Amino acid sequence: MLDKLVTLPENEVPEWYKKEIDTNKLVQYNAVPPNWKQITEEEFAASKFFVYGFSHTEYRQPIDRKTKEYIGSVKLFYICGRPEGVALQSVYENGKYQLKYYSFAKCVHTWREVNRAGMEELAKQFPKLQGQGTWGNCCHNSVCTKCGDYWFTDSSD
Numbered sequence: 452m453l454d455k456l457v458t459l460p461e462n463e464v465p466e467w468y469k470k471e472i473d474t475n476k477l478v479q480y481n482a483v484p485p486n487w488k489q490i491t492e493e494e495f496a497a498s499k500f501f502v503y504g505f506s507h508t509e510y511r512q513p514i515d516r517k518t519k520e521y522i523g524s525v526k527l528f529y530i531c532g533r534p535e536g537v538a539l540q541s542v543y544e545n546g547k548y549q550l551k552y553y554s555f556a557k558c559v560h561t562w563r564e565v566n567r568a569g570m571e572e573l574a575k576q577f578p579k580l581q582g583q584g585t586w587g588n589c590c591h592n593s594v595c596t597k598c599g600d601y602w603f604t605d606s607s608d
């Protein structure tokens with residue numbers, strides 16, 4: 452079933468995705484993923500979709516469990532192998548095809564840029580951060596204080 456839903460060979464599907472399928476926390480084909488929201492064309496244009504690669508795609512025809520609204524066919528793009536991304540939908544309204552844009556994320560991150568001491572402090576709460584960090588001029592290490600996700604950017608590029 453996995454091969455029908457994602458465009459990557461199974462051995463390249465991120466481990467978190469396989470785990471979420473088992474637990475139905477994020478990957479549930481007839482439901483919208485967590486923190487699903489419609490965004491504007493401008494927000495989509497400014498999204499990570501155009502900055503980073505997407506690791507895999509998924510096709511869904513979800514129902515929003517909160518509003519009971521049938522969303523229709525959507526194509527999800529996961530950014531950088533993370534449990535978050537953007538989605539596109541083609542809808543026929545007012546006599547023409549149009550696009551709708553969405554974003555989703557397992558966590559709505561609260562990023563904090565950290566130094567070495569800050570990283571060590573957060574590693575007590577999130578053990579996966581142990582040993583993380585690249586330090587030096589132009590190195591920016593950020594950690595989500597809610598889920599412990601780590602993001603590195605080099606501003607010298």
Ligand SMILES: [Zn+2]
Nearest residue numbers: 558560595598
């Ligand atoms: Zn987070």
